[in-house]
Amino acid sequence: MIKQLTAITLSAFLLAGCQTTNPYTGEEEVNKTTKYGGIGALAGAVVGGLANGKKGALAGAALGGAAGAGYGYYTDQQEAALRSRLQGTGVQVQRNGDDIKLIMPGNITFDTNSYNIQASFYSVLGSVALVLKEFDENAVEVVGHTDSTGSHQTNMTLSEKRGQSVASYLVNQGIAGPRITYFGAGPDQPIASNSTSSGRALNRRVEINLRPPVAQ
Structure with missing residues (x-):
């Protein structure tokens, strides 16, 4: 034995x-x-x-x-599908264990100080929605982020509305509402320095986090 x-x-x-x-x-x-x-x-x-x-x-x-x-x-299959559909769009696909993160730069997603999705980005989000419908087990978390320019409250409100805009679009594309949550992190989770213009550009983004079912 x-x-x-x-x-x-x-x-x-x-x-x-x-x-x-x-x-x-x-x-x-x-x-x-x-x-x-x-x-x-x-x-x-x-x-x-x-x-x-x-x-x-x-x-x-x-x-x-x-x-x-x-x-x-x-x-693995979901990651491959996302990479295939999002290649060349400017959206980054990151894998960390069970989680997949989609990073959408603010300059291709929204106009400055706006939470209305750019018309040119609808097709990209549509591609994301197609994959999410095919692979429908994940929880979907949408998070808006800003740089530190302006007041903290303004940035929190803007980031939340941007997260809500993306989440609402995904629901309109047929993704089940209960799968999706959203919130705004404002400037509180930077991925680069806010002291440079290039760093601030990186910090202005929307992330879609795909997480395994709770049972997993």
């Missing part, structure tokens, strides 16, 4: 450690699907082994691996 579980455990960690090259960054990273499958296999082996001995460990590893790889595979 101990030997069998040890073999399964080693296999799970070896699978979890498989490296792939990210085609967008050129960096080595753990394959998401393989990682989830390996972790699921290990968990399944432990539970199955405790319940039914060696055979239970093997069966649990198989089932756990399939279940674990399922969400990893789902997120």
